[in-house]
Amino acid sequence: MRGLLASSIGVTCALALALALPLTSPAMAARPVSPAAVRPVTGAEALGGTQSLPLAPLASRDRTLAPVAEQGLPRRDVRHFSLVGVIWDDPDTVLHGRVQVRTRASGTDTWSGWQDLETHNDDAADPGTAERTSGRVHGATAPLWVGDSDGVEVRVRAEADHRAEDTARGSRTAATTAPLPTGLRLELVDPGESAPAPAGQEGAAGAPRRAVAPRSAPTAPPDEVLAEMDASAANADLADPGATEIPALDRQQTEQELFALRAGELTGQQRVKPYIGPRPRIVTRHGWGADEGLRERKFVYTKKVKAAFVHHTASGNGYSCTQAPSLIRGIYRYHVKSMGWRDIGYNFLVDKCGNIYEGRAGGVAKPVLGAHTLGFNSNSMGIAVLGSFGSKKPPAAVTKAVARLAAWKLGLHGVNPKGKTYLKSGGGNLYPKGKKVRLNVISGHRDGFATECPGWQLYRKLGSTRTTAARLQGR
Structure with a gap:
């Protein structure tokens, strides 16, 4: 493929006056958050923000799972967000497992039930292209819209493969699991200020x-x-x-x-x-x-x-x-x-x-x-x-x-x-x-x-x- 690169287009004063850009606004916080746990919202992110929280091993009730086969975060107070996803280091690594989140509606004590994130997010730039090989690309789940929220809990569990070894005795081998990808992080996205509502939309x-x-x-x-x-x-x-x-x-x-x-x-x-x-x-x-x-x-x-x-x-x-x-x-x-x-x-x-x-x-x-x-x-x-x-x-x-x-x-x-x-x-x-x-x-x-x-x-x-x-x- 031969892509054509277009450089910046010349602009005029009239065009500059026609475009309105939103004000920078501070992130809203309903409850205190550990500063070390959340990436600050600055610069280009001032019109919204992304909190990026590293996941850690969780104690699993399933004794067949290795300690590293389940990661997540316990319930936590965070800044406002409306979209959630999980990312990891290598975009070519597939997450074999289940990712679930539950969230708390902002300003309430109401928690949602557990919701699944689609782990096979197969939208991507083609292999070998500049976008794919930039060094910035991560593996990721599909994002999930949860509405205005200020609390979150997440768990990621690797898939277990139970296989019979001795059916005569009714015993089974220990479950084998595909390892979870390295660098798992929870991404909490605040989409920022409002845009003009498209005509004909509901109330x-x-x-x-x-x-x-x-x-x-x-x-x-x-x-x-x-x-x-x-x-x-x-x-x-x-x-x-x-x-x-x-x-x-x-x-x-x-x-x-x-x-x-x-x-x-x-x-x-x-x-x-x-x-x-x-x-x-x-x-x-x-x-x-x-x-x-x-x-x-x-x-x-x-x-x-x-x-x-x-x-x-x-x-x-x-x-x-x-x-x-x-x-x-x-x-x-x-x-x-x-x-x-x-x-x-x-x-x-x-x-x-x-x-x-x-x-x-x-x-x-x-x-x-x-x-x-x-x-x-x-x-x-x-x-x-x-x-x-x-x-x-x-x-x-x-x-x-x-x-x-x-x-x-x-x-x-x-x-x-x-x-x-x-x-x-x-x-x-x-x-x-x-x-x-x-x-x-x-x-x-x-x-x-x-x-x-x-x-x-x-x-x-x-x-x-x-x-x-x-x-x-x-x-």
Whole structure:
């Protein structure tokens, strides 16, 4: 794969005045916390924060388990957080075991029951790429949204393998366990201040717990200002500077936009009859409140978009749609600060009300290289639905939104959503590096990597999603 690197885009005073960056605010603490146990929130993390707590061996009631086979933290008071995950040192090490957390709602004595974290978080940059080999990347569980909390307890137990050795005597060997990864840490993410709520969302019941007044762009750190302007300018052909959303277009307007964006690349047939779905409304990074100071400044592009991989975030379904911007900010911070990626991994995200959000920076109409399907990030895009859909059926609004987005974005590249395509594997657990693989243009994550993602209930909807996207393109 040959990625194209884009340097910072030139900016103007008018653009600087159009962008508003939030005020730095101190972390809120309901109870005292040991200073040595929590990484301080400073600098780029001032608009939110990540508490990173090392796990320690726990005394297990199961005598067949070695002392190092169960780690965790007892109940603990912490600063406010809303998203939780567990990371470890080596991104190539798989955690064979079970990770569970329980949390306390802020300002109460109410504790949740134990909740499982998805241990096989298979979204990642391709092997050998600069993002993967940066030295900052960690292994990680999927993050879990728990809502505003100020107490936590966690336990990580290795899988035990009980095998019969002498069935005649009814005895068994001692259980053998895969060792837990080294460097296990609990990551507690505060997504920071609120963002403008996408239009049409449900009421204010899930409104963030505190509001922070915006500050003017000139008072923000220069690098942060430039990063904010770059992210906005990447969508300059589609929306005004500093816009919180890219508005929907009808079919005629979308075709006109296609001719303007890709006039020199269209074939004769595409000029006569362009197959493209109407552009859907997309909430920009500015709209969901991305702290552009967190990510790497440069944008990285692939050649084109030949396929769309559908994911779920495995972060649970316990969020309201008014909380979706906060959830995305939490995932963004977890991907960058905890997992060590250059930006959020997905190109787009969709909430359960059908709102579509810009993901990785670089421009929604451009072939931005993501970190969503290990081995198949080149010439593809990743669409992640916020939630967990192994047993939970996705709302109709979700599948419609995915189809609308795919019909438009694939249409920009002349791709049929009901078709097949070939992608070259960058290396993974299903296909070796270099193998050309024939895939559905709209595929699930599990089609490129051995994983449960995007959950069976969402995966089984992909057939109708392909049909709907093709119809929206006029096929």
